[in-house]
Amino acid sequence: MGSLYFLTFAINFAGLVLALWLGLYLVTRNPRYPIAWLTALTLWSMSGLFFNILLAINPPPLPVYYQTWLRFMFPFWPEAALLSNPNIWLLGWLVAPAAAFWHHATILMRPGQLNAWRWTRILAGYLMALLGIIAQGNGSLLYTEKDSDPLFLNSLHAGTWFPIFGAALLLLTWSSVVNLSRTARGTPATLPRKQLILLASGTVV
Numbered sequence: 001m002g003s004l005y006f007l008t009f010a011i012n013f014a015g016l017v018l019a020l021w022l023g024l025y026l027v028t029r030n031p032r033y034p035i036a037w038l039t040a041l042t043l044w045s046m047s048g049l050f051f052n053i054l055l056a057i058n059p060p061p062l063p064v065y066y067q068t069w070l071r072f073m074f075p076f077w078p079e080a081a082l083l084s085n086p087n088i089w090l091l092g093w094l095v096a097p098a099a100a101f102w103h104h105a106t107i108l109m110r111p112g113q114l115n116a117w118r119w120t121r122i123l124a125g126y127l128m129a130l131l132g133i134i135a136q137g138n139g140s141l142l143y144t145e146k147d148s149d150p151l152f153l154n155s156l157h158a159g160t161w162f163p164i165f166g167a168a169l170l171l172l173t174w175s176s177v178v179n180l181s182r183t184a185r186g187t188p189a190t191l192p193r194k195q196l197i198l199l200a201s202g203t204v205v
Contacts, residue, residue: 008057012050019047038105045101048093096132096165099172100125102203106179109196111186121175128168135161176203 023040030036103125107118114122177200184196 005057009054012053016047016050016054019043019050023047035105035108038101038108041101042098042105045093045098046095048097049095052093094129094132094136096129096169099169099176100129103172103176103179106176106183106199106203109183110179111183125172125175128165128172131161132165132169135159135165173203 020043023043026036026040026043104122107114107122110118180196180200180203184193184200187193187196
C-alpha cells in the first residue's frame with residue numbers, strides 16, 4: 001500500500017508541476033498569441049485534476065480550522081470536503097474548463113476569420129463549462145454518493161445533470177478533434193500537419 005501511495009503521489013505531483021510549467025512556458029514564449037494563452041489555460045485547468053487527487057490522498061486538516069472564508073479559496077469543491085469527507089476532494093475541479101479553453105483554441109487554429117457561427121460555438125463551450133461548475137458545487141446535480149461505502153468512486157451515481165453534462169463534454173471534445181482534423185487536411189506543409197494530427201490524437205486521449 002505504501003508503494004502504491006508514493007507512486008500515485010509522484011505521478012500526480014509530476015503532472016501538476018508539468019502542466020503548470022508548460023502553461024507558463026507557452027505564455028512566456030508567445031505572450032501576444034491568443035492560442036498560446038488558451039493552450040496555457042487548458043493546461044492550468046488540467047492541473048486542477050491532479051490537484052484533486054493530491055488533496056484526496058493528503059487531505060488538509062480543514063475540519064479543525066474550518067472558517068467560512070475558506071469557501072472562497074475552494075469554490076469548486078463541495079462543503080463536505082472542507083468539513084468531513086476527504087474523498088470528496090476528488091469531485092472538485094472539473095475537466096470542463098479545460099475542454100472549453102481547448103475548444104476555443106482549436107477554433108482559432110482554423111483558417112479564416114471568426115464568424116457568427118464560430119463565436120456561437122465558442123460561447124456555447126464556455127456556457128457548458130460554467131453550468132458544469134455550478135452543478136458540481138450544488139449537491140447532487142452531477143453525482144450522488146454513499147458516504148458509508150469505502151470504495152468512494154464505485155459508490156457514485158449519476159445525478160440529474162450528469163447525462164446532459166456528459167453529452168455536452170463529448171460533443172465539445174468531438175468538435176475540437178474535428179477542428180484539428182480539418183485544419184490538418186488543409187495544411188500543405190508536412191510538419192505542421194503531423195503536429196495537428198498529434199494534437200487531435202491527444203485531444204481524444
